[in-house]
Amino acid sequence: MVKITPIPAFQDNYIWMIQNGNHVAVVDPGDAAPVISTLQKENLTLDAILITHHHNDHIGGVQNLLKEFQTQVFAPANESFDFPHQAVRENDLIQLPNLKLNLSVLDIPGHTNGHVAYYGLNHLFCGDTLFGGGCGRLFEGTYEQLFNSLQKLAALPDETLVYCAHEYTEHNLRFASLVDSKNPALINRITLTKKVRASNTPSLPSSIGLEKETNPFLRCEDQTIASALGLQASDTITVFKTLRNMRNNF
Template sequence: MHSDIFLTPVRAFTDNYIWVIHRGNFAVVVDPGDAQPVIRFLRDKHLQLVAILTTHHHADHTGGNLALLEHYPVPVYGPASETIPGITQPLHDGDIVSLPELMLDLHVLNVPGHTAGHIAYYGTGSLLCGDTLFAAGCGRLFEGTPAQMATSLARLAQLPDDTAVYCAHEYTLANIDFALSVDGANPALIERARIEREKRAVDLPTLPSSIGLEKATNPFLRCHLSALHKVAETWAGQSLADDIAVFAALREMKNVFRA
């Protein structure tokens, strides 16, 4: 984002990142599953909360909304098709969220798959994508279909390669372990594994990622490659008709994968 806009991860639960976008004395919080660490961060940094953004309805992304509203009566943005605690600004694909205190506009992208109404926020070179695209992975299909998720990921992959990717969980090493099991000859993935393991060894976040890095190393964005077709077909025990079928097989493989 702009050089004077900061995105800081506030950790919650075991692996959630609640992203705080702040500029000057103002802040916006994204997917606050737990209010208390957010309140502590805002108070420690002397920040005034001006909005809450949510990507989908799961409690680890929305559970802190109402408690935050007790301290900060701010607008709550979220997908119009999902039930979001405290929502005041329901959003649809193509909407723009204007945050004048931060001098920031974010574009709303429908990215169903993890949930039926999941959205992402994109602006000034940054993507806040909740549980749709992860570093070296993607979200589970709790409500959507493989075709929906594959389409959503393809939409995000069309963003510029230097787009910074801010997802909502620290799943990177587990995702890389799976990626290596299906794409282990990929030199970019091997190098990424080394870099990300070094970060986690000293408790640094592996995020943000970038769209370019994901296209080079994330198997769920590489379903068009013959090597991944072969892996998926071997696991499925049959030929797979298209890239969506490959995606569906890889997602099922990930669901049962144990490093």
């Protein structure tokens, strides 16, 4: 049985730990210390490190983990890294036999040019591209790229569990309610998220189905959202662009 738990890091990062028995893989270890202490405490073997993109809060712990453990690192082919790794791209399949898990690689550029996601067994590790109720900032790519990447993730089965790299859900949902205030699924999610966060429990994983119902960045074709922005006559990309720019200042 694959079990997935968050290792909190920095202010709001989650380093997701994928575990089967004593074997684990970690996604985006921005900091080595909390990973090392978790592995030692539970006597776990680190089989792999999976990197979604090159930002330091996602890779900052890799060098120190490699000093402690002999392990394989997978990182996007379209970005450069100063640690040894296997470059991965769309359609690659990562086999983790000790975890009884295969993960396929999806290219999802936008937040950064080479950003990838890892997807398998109904689990999606999407780094800083899709967040609970929101999406990542555009640092390197174009609006079209980020929009298409989000659409690619939205096309995964509704029951897919979504493991984002930051706890941004509550703030994102507050933003979502500016443009989609009457959406009952959104209202319900805001209530549940508040409750969960009040007890300091992660709001994640989310699911693709829930994101499609409540995340405005996946709902740019919805007339309610376009109308709230005064963009009834505009195309979907314009709605997306406007939303993303508004969110930058929210």
